[in-house]
Amino acid sequence: MAEVSGGNVVEMANIYKTFPGVKALSDVSFDVRQGEIHALVGKNGAGKSTLMSILTGLYPPDSGTIKVRGEVIEHMSTHRSQEAGISIVAQHARFVPGLSVAENLFMGQMPTVQGGFVDWRLLRKDASERLERLGLDIDVRKRMEEMTVAERQLIEIARALFADASVIILDEPTAPLPKHEVAMLFDFVRRQREAGASFIYISHYLEEVFEIADRVTVLRNGAEVGARDVGDITQADLIHMISGENVERYVRPRRESVGDAVLEIKGLHRKRAYEDVNLILHSGEVVGLTGLEGSGPGELARGLYALEELGEGEVTLDGKPFHPSHPSHALEEGLAYLPRDRHGLGIVAIRSVSNNITMSVIGQITRWLGLIDGGREKGLVKGFIDKLGIKTPSPKTLVENLSGGNQQKVVVAKLAATEPKVLLLDEPTQGVDVQAKVEILRIVDQLTEDGVAVAIVSDELLELIDTCDRIVVFYRGQIAREFIKGTDEMTPARLLAAIEGGAGEAAHAVA
Amino acid sequence: MQWRRYAPTILDNLIWFILVGVFIFFVLGTDKFLTPFNIVNILSAAAVLGIVVVGQTFVLITGNFDLSQESTLGLAALVGLWIFVPAAAPYFGGGLGVPPLLSIVIILAMGVFIGAIIGALITYGRMNNFIVTLAMLLILRGLMLYFTKGNSVNAINYEGSDIFYWLGHETFTLPWLGNVPVAVPTMLLVFLIAHIVLTYRRFGRDIYAVGGNKTAAIASGIDADKRVRQVYMISGFLAALAGLVLAGRVASVQVNLGEGYIFTIFAAAVIGGVSLQGGRGKMLGVLGGVLLLSMIDRGLNLMRVEVFLQQVVQGLIILFAMFIDAQRVRYQAPVAEDQPEGDDSAPDAPATTGGGAAS
Numbered sequence: 001m002a003e004v005s006g007g008n009v010v011e012m013a014n015i016y017k018t019f020p021g022v023k024a025l026s027d028v029s030f031d032v033r034q035g036e037i038h039a040l041v042g043k044n045g046a047g048k049s050t051l052m053s054i055l056t057g058l059y060p061p062d063s064g065t066i067k068v069r070g071e072v073i074e075h076m077s078t079h080r081s082q083e084a085g086i087s088i089v090a091q092h093a094r095f096v097p098g099l100s101v102a103e104n105l106f107m108g109q110m111p112t113v114q115g116g117f118v119d120w121r122l123l124r125k126d127a128s129e130r131l132e133r134l135g136l137d138i139d140v141r142k143r144m145e146e147m148t149v150a151e152r153q154l155i156e157i158a159r160a161l162f163a164d165a166s167v168i169i170l171d172e173p174t175a176p177l178p179k180h181e182v183a184m185l186f187d188f189v190r191r192q193r194e195a196g197a198s199f200i201y202i203s204h205y206l207e208e209v210f211e212i213a214d215r216v217t218v219l220r221n222g223a224e225v226g227a228r229d230v231g232d233i234t235q236a237d238l239i240h241m242i243s244g245e246n247v248e249r250y251v252r253p254r255r256e257s258v259g260d261a262v263l264e265i266k267g268l269h270r271k272r273a274y275e276d277v278n279l280i281l282h283s284g285e286v287v288g289l290t291g292l293e294g295s296g297p298g299e300l301a302r303g304l305y306a307l308e309e310l311g312e313g314e315v316t317l318d319g320k321p322f323h324p325s326h327p328s329h330a331l332e333e334g335l336a337y338l339p340r341d342r343h344g345l346g347i348v349a350i351r352s353v354s355n356n357i358t359m360s361v362i363g364q365i366t367r368w369l370g371l372i373d374g375g376r377e378k379g380l381v382k383g384f385i386d387k388l389g390i391k392t393p394s395p396k397t398l399v400e401n402l403s404g405g406n407q408q409k410v411v412v413a414k415l416a417a418t419e420p421k422v423l424l425l426d427e428p429t430q431g432v433d434v435q436a437k438v439e440i441l442r443i444v445d446q447l448t449e450d451g452v453a454v455a456i457v458s459d460e461l462l463e464l465i466d467t468c469d470r471i472v473v474f475y476r477g478q479i480a481r482e483f484i485k486g487t488d489e490m491t492p493a494r495l496l497a498a499i500e501g502g503a504g505e506a507a508h509a510v511a
Numbered sequence: 512m513q514w515r516r517y518a519p520t521i522l523d524n525l526i527w528f529i530l531v532g533v534f535i536f537f538v539l540g541t542d543k544f545l546t547p548f549n550i551v552n553i554l555s556a557a558a559v560l561g562i563v564v565v566g567q568t569f570v571l572i573t574g575n576f577d578l579s580q581e582s583t584l585g586l587a588a589l590v591g592l593w594i595f596v597p598a599a600a601p602y603f604g605g606g607l608g609v610p611p612l613l614s615i616v617i618i619l620a621m622g623v624f625i626g627a628i629i630g631a632l633i634t635y636g637r638m639n640n641f642i643v644t645l646a647m648l649l650i651l652r653g654l655m656l657y658f659t660k661g662n663s664v665n666a667i668n669y670e671g672s673d674i675f676y677w678l679g680h681e682t683f684t685l686p687w688l689g690n691v692p693v694a695v696p697t698m699l700l701v702f703l704i705a706h707i708v709l710t711y712r713r714f715g716r717d718i719y720a721v722g723g724n725k726t727a728a729i730a731s732g733i734d735a736d737k738r739v740r741q742v743y744m745i746s747g748f749l750a751a752l753a754g755l756v757l758a759g760r761v762a763s764v765q766v767n768l769g770e771g772y773i774f775t776i777f778a779a780a781v782i783g784g785v786s787l788q789g790g791r792g793k794m795l796g797v798l799g800g801v802l803l804l805s806m807i808d809r810g811l812n813l814m815r816v817e818v819f820l821q822q823v824v825q826g827l828i829i830l831f832a833m834f835i836d837a838q839r840v841r842y843q844a845p846v847a848e849d850q851p852e853g854d855d856s857a858p859d860a861p862a863t864t865g866g867g868a869a870s
Contacts, residue, residue: 307730328732337730345730348723350790359720359731363713371711414731 008067009034009167009198010055010086015064017050024050025061028224030217032167037189037199039213039230041206042242043433044403046219048202052169056088057081068167087165089156089173097145102127104144105159134158135191150181154188161197168192169200174208175431178293179459186212204433206235220244243435250438251466252286252445254485258469259283262453263304263317263335263422270311273299274477277313281422281453286444288464289457291474291499297457298340300474301424305330305337307345318421331360334421338411338428340457342404346411349400353392354381356399357413384413388443405436412443423447426457441467459499461492473498522838526783526799533803537810544813547688555760557805558694559753561798563772564779565705566749568797569742571780572709573735574722574789575633577743578644580750580776582651583625584769587747588754589655591618592664592764595675611671615678615755622751623744625651630740648773656766665763672762678752679759694756701749706794718742722789774829779804781832804828 010032017025025047032038040048054061057078066073068084095104103110105127111119127140136154138147147155153173160168170189174182189199189212201213209216210230218225218241225241233241261280268277274296281287289297303310306324315322317333324330330337339345347356358365358377365376381395388409392402399410408428415423425444429437444454444467458464464471471483471490481498483490521528537544563580570577595614596606609617625647632643673680678697682690709715720728721735729735758764783800785792807828811821 305730326732326734327730328734331732339730344724345727348720348727348790350723351719355716355719359716359728359733362716366713370713371707372713372716374711418732 007034008032009069011065011067012051012055013065013067015051015054015066016062017054017059018062023222025054025222028064028219028222030224030227032198032200033215034166034198035193035196036214037193037201037212039201039203039209039216040219041203041209041216041238042219042225043435044405044431045221046242046433047222048219049171050222051219052088052171052200052202055081056086056169082163082165085164085166086169087160087163087167088169088171089153089160090171095144095152095156098143100141100143101138101147101155102140105131105140105155105162130162131155131158134161135188148181150177150185153177153185157188157192161192166196167198167200169202171202172204172431173201174203174205180292182208204431206238206434209238210235218242239434242433249462249466250441252441252468255284255448255469258285259451259453263322264315266314268300268311268313268315270299270303270309272477273303273308273311274474277479279472279479281455283421283451283453284448285469286448286454286456286467288468288471289455289474290459290461290464290471290495291480293459295499296474296477296479297472298426301337301426301455301457304335304424307337307339331418331420334419336360336415336418336420336423338415338423338425340426340430342408342411342431347399347407350398352396353385353390353399353402353410354378354395356410357381357384357417359414361417380417384417388413388416389439403433403436405432405439408432408436408440409443412440416443416447420452422453422455424455424457428456428458429460429463437463461495465490465492465495471495475499475501518838522835523784523796525835526796526803529782530799530803530806533806533810537806537813541810541813544810549809549813551688551691553802553805553809554695555692556808557801558692558698559757559760560772560775560779560805561698561801562701562749562753562756564776564783564797564801565701565794566746567776568780568783568785568792568794569705569709569718570746571785571787572722572789572792573718573739573742574725575640575739575742576644576787577626577629577746578641578773579625579629579647579651580746581769581772582648582655583622583747583750584754584757584772585764585767586651586655586754587618587621587625587751588758588768589658589664589764590621591615591675591751591755592758593658595671596669600669611674614675618755619748619751622747622749622754624747625751626744626747627740629747630743633743634736634739652770659764659766661766663763663765676759676762679756680762692760694760697756701752702794702798709794714738714741719790722791724790774825775804778825778829778832781836782828787836 008031010030012028012030015025015028015030028047028051030040030051040051042048050059053059054076055066057076057080060076066076068086073080073084096107102123106123111122111126113119124140128138131138131140136158138151138155144152144155157168157170173185177185193199201209203209213230215227215229216233216238217227218238220242225244228237228241259282262283263279263281265277265279269275277296277300289300291297299308302308304315304324306327306329310323317335320333322333322335324333324335327337343349348359354377358380361380362372362377365373365380367373378395384390385392385395390402390409390413391406399407402410412428423444428440428444432440441463444456448454456464456468469485472479473481473483473495475498483495483498543549563584567577567580591614592606594607594609594617595611597608598605600606629643629647632638633640677693679692679694681693683693685691709718717728717733717738720731720733721738725735754769757768779800780792780797781787781800782803783792783798784796807824808821811824816824
């Protein structure tokens, strides 16, 4: 069991896996060295999750070998995988929110005193000491739900380390995190690497791969494209490996003129969300709304769509007062919203692609007696599948069987079907692969050509710069600054300064 | 792994395989099963059960429960009877003597009213549907006991009794089968309308969406709360209709009318393919579940299985139905969260296309 630093902890060789009708993995080899952070990247559906499910013993491979520290493990099961020190930290950490950090850390193995009662003293002492040793300063008496998302992830990694895990799989750990917490997570992961732990890092954010990983393995369509040292390649190389073609990023052509004002917001105010918001969206333009998590743009979008309270102030859509009390009213008035949380608010996973696309407009495609006009529905659905390039075996396929990017396109189709005048997109490219990202942004551009006013809420600055005519930066609930396309003001650095410091700081940065 | 591939299709249509199997079993196992008398008996039992289960199915598809149905069924029939019988009748200190047709309308309205109360408590009151309907189950049954003081009420010889009881009592003649109660085609009509509403109207699409993912349904502009109130009203309406049929069949209202029925109702829906998680289920399957349970009930009687043992069998059927439900969830879940898209050559539909997604 003597571990040579840098030796392979995990070796998966020639793995094949077929699901009914789908070749999920073919001849994939993957290894992880001791004390390295190894990124695993690829489009949605490339086989990353399947490979990791095989490593964690969730599914057996059809053929291939798995070695952990040189030992071949036959019939991998979740139990054996854990025994071998492999642990997965899922995107949404699995905790009991109402229990304390200490209890969550030692779930199933609480120290007891005589009579089987929990030894609370020892539990807390143990928990905080061990967290401290990992360099974490967390009050273990606090309830899990009081922790931030990043803290929860750190705790989950710690929990895995306590359980003697030496290979930890991080599945899209940063997706739910605001930017400053990402740094905290990375810092922690690096320190644990120095202590000898190995990490498998799954992510769609390629910048992060370069920031944190030592090596990167790329999967495409269930096959291995190759493993590289991160230092040896550029981001363009990596994108090329992932997509199999040279995808340039999407740059939306600049529009010379925008149309009339469609949505006008004057002096809008909501407690603990935003104040004195003045904003006008014009027909045919794309406006970016950005800011730190909780600084206002997401709240504003959800408020306008009546998912949250809108607050007080003057809002008009096409000149008419607009104060919806239910999303259905907002849709009737012509304002549609693409939610950030695709699984929670976007799709109905157990319904078909067709049913999802027509979900908001089904009442309008009816004949006598309110019966649904099947022919018209089919035509409408087919039109969107073609126009948006939704990859689905059939319109009747359940949405849960599509990849993330295609699920997102289904949501976009559902909104586009309502023929909105204003379209609010909340993090539309989150958890979506590079290719689908570009396609989705292209669809947005098409919509603006038809005169839709689009607002994108996002903290992907490069994407906003490439797509938007204007970018509005929120700071602590107020609009701090506005950047116009075509001016040399609109740079990532200046945007970032405004996002993190508001208008005053931004002025500093410019000076 | 062929099983995984065909599992969803088999599980979705399992009811018809079982139905045929059980039918053959009883035909071979008893000599009286395949007689007109017996078949008519099964169909009449299925008529009452079927009407209630359709209502329950609407509720289940939205991801809610209606435990109160059996009490609604009893109370609506009782109240209807009370307003129908003349003032001179020896019950409740005299009835109201309302004309029979109007009484029937009032019974049905009462079912809708009870459903509306339940729906309001759940949606406006933000109360748990299970507990609300459980409380209603007790309240309505208790009211019934209170009004009747535990006696059954019998109203066969008043003017208009034949109209009042028509739905449960009237028969028509078919070759071989003989006299079939009108309740049987009524039940089939209820299923047909329910099927059309579920599949071809916005209402159906909406409630599947609400049951599949309530928050996404709301974000798609569906008024989920309104839909929930509506399904409870439908459920109450159909429970009352079934109460009317049952009252007509036995020409009286017993205080325990419908008692204990809720288990059979759930079993029929779940065996018929309705998921208790909401969002899945079809009327055709439910009809199969109704026929199956009615058949088993009758068959066990013919085989002279002891009454108490019959309860054990019913319990086992409910467990079996839950087992099927669990399997359905298990095998309809995506096989892997990231299946390759396969660029232009779209892969075969990953196994579940035949599922609950018919449009």
